[in-house]
Amino acid sequence: MPFVPHTENEVREMLAVIGVDSVEDLFAEITEEMRPKSFELPEGLSEMDVLAKLEAMAAKNATDRTSFLGAGFYDHYIPAAVDALTMRGEFYTAYTPYQPEASQGTLQAIFEYQTAVTRLLGMECANASVYDGGTALYEALMMAVRKTKRRKIIVSEALNPIYRVMLGSYTRNLDIEFVTVPHKEGRTDIDGLKKAIDTDTAALLVQNPNFFGSINDFTDLFTACREAKAVSIVSAYPVLQTLLKTPGEMGADVAVAEGQSLGLPLSFGGPYLGIMTCTKKMVRQMPGRIVGRTVDSNDRTGYVLTLQAREQHIRRQKATSNICSNQSLCALRALVHMCALGELGLKRAARVSVERAHICAERLTAIDGVDMLTRGPFGNEFAVTLPVNAFEAIAKLTARGFVPGFPLGRYYEGLENGLLVACTEKTSEEQIGIFAEMLKGALK
Structure with missing residues (x-):
C-alpha cells in the first residue's frame, strides 16, 4: 500500500497557493518525450546476479588506453x-x-x-x-x-x-x-x-x-x-x-x-x-x-x-x-x-613530466606537417597543429588504444587542426615513440 502524506484537500490548497490547477501543470515545462514512459521497475535480482551484471557493464570500460590527454586534469602517479x-x-x-x-x-x-x-x-x-x-x-x-x-x-x-x-x-x-x-x-x-x-x-x-x-x-x-x-x-x-x-x-x-x-x-x-x-x-x-x-x-x-x-x-x-x-x-x-612525495619527490615528478613533454614535442614535430603552436617555454603540456582536423587524428588513434590529446577546435575557432598534448611522469619514452609512429601513420 503506497504512503500518501497529503489528502486531496491539502493538495488542492497547495496548488491554489502556487497558482496552478493541477499537479500535472507543475511539470508543464517538461516535454512529452522527456517524461518517464513508465514507473514499472524490473523485478529485483539476487546479490550474485547484480554483481555479475555490474561486472559485465564495468568490463565495457576501456581501461587500457595510453593517454596524452590533459587540459587541466592529469594522470600522475599516486603512492x-x-x-x-x-x-x-x-x-x-x-x-x-x-x-x-x-x-x-x-x-x-x-x-x-x-x-x-x-x-x-x-x-x-x-x-x-x-x-x-x-x-x-x-x-x-x-x-x-x-x-x-x-x-x-x-x-x-x-x-x-x-x-x-x-x-x-x-x-x-x-x-x-x-x-x-x-x-x-x-x-x-x-x-x-x-x-x-x-x-x-x-x-x-x-x-x-x-x-x-x-x-x-x-x-x-x-x-x-x-x-x-x-x-x-x-x-x-x-x-x-x-x-x-x-x-x-x-x-x-x-x-x-x-x-x-x-x-x-x-x-x-x-x-x-x-x-x-x-x-x-x-x-x-x-x-x-x-x-x-x-x-x-x-x-x-x-x-x-x-x-x-x-x-x-x-x-x-x-x-x-x-x-x-x-x-x-x-x-x-x-x-x-604531498607529504608522501615530499619537496624532492614533487620536484622530481614535475621535472620528469616536463622532460617527457619536451621529448614528445621533438618527436611529434619531426613528423611532416606537424608544427608547434605553443611558442617559448612550456611545462608538461604543449599544443601542435596537424595537417588534418585534430578530431580525425584523435578518432583514429583512440581506436588503436592511444588517446593523443585534446582537440583545441572544440573551444577555439580557427584551431580545428590544433592538438593539446600532455605528459606526466607516468608517460614512458617507449609510449612517446609508439605515439609518434602511430600519428605519423595516421597522417599519411
Missing part, C-alpha cells in the same frame, strides 16, 4: 600510502567539523593541508577547499567583486576554456561584465591584458601555465593590476609550482588551482578539489572554511574553525559562501600525497 591512509574510517567517514571538541583530528588535517598549499603557491592564507578548479576561480572572482564593488572582469582567452564556460554559467544573472583578451598563437597577451585594465576593473584572471602549456611571469601584469586597485587572480597547476615562480612571488592577490593532480584519481570526472589561497588582505572575502591553531586554558594545542562566513553562521546576505559539502577528504588526499 599506495594515499589510499591506505585516507581510506581509514576515522577520515573516510568524518563529518563536517562543526564541533571542534569532537573534531580535532579532522581540523588538524585541514590545518596541515592549508599550510601545505600556501607553501606550494607562495601565498599567505588558504581555505579548506571548494568543489573544483573552476568553482575556485568563480569564488575568487566573487571575492574581487565584493572587495572592489566593481563588476568588470578581464579574462585571458588562454585561460582554460572549460573554466570560462563555468564562469559564464555561474555569473549569468549577476550583472558581471567579462572582457576577454584573445590569445596570440597560444601565448597569453600580457600587453593586451595591461591595456584592458582600468579603474572599473574588479579582477584580472590568468593562468600559468596557460591552457596551451605556455609558461609566463605575470609580475609586471599584477603590478599594473594593483595600481588600478583591481584584484589579480591566477589559476595554477600545483605540480609545476615546485619548479615555477609562484603566484605569491609574482604578487598575485588570489591563487587557485585544481587539486586533482595531487593524489586524486581521474575516475569519471571527480570528485575533485578546488584549492584557494590568497593574501591576508583578501582573507575576509574568502569562502568555505578556514582552520586556525590556538591553545586552550591549559596551554594545549587546539584547532578551531577560525572564519566561518557561511550562510549557516551569519546573515544570509553577508555570507561569502554557500558551499556545504565536505571537501575535507579530497583535501586530505592532497595533503597525504
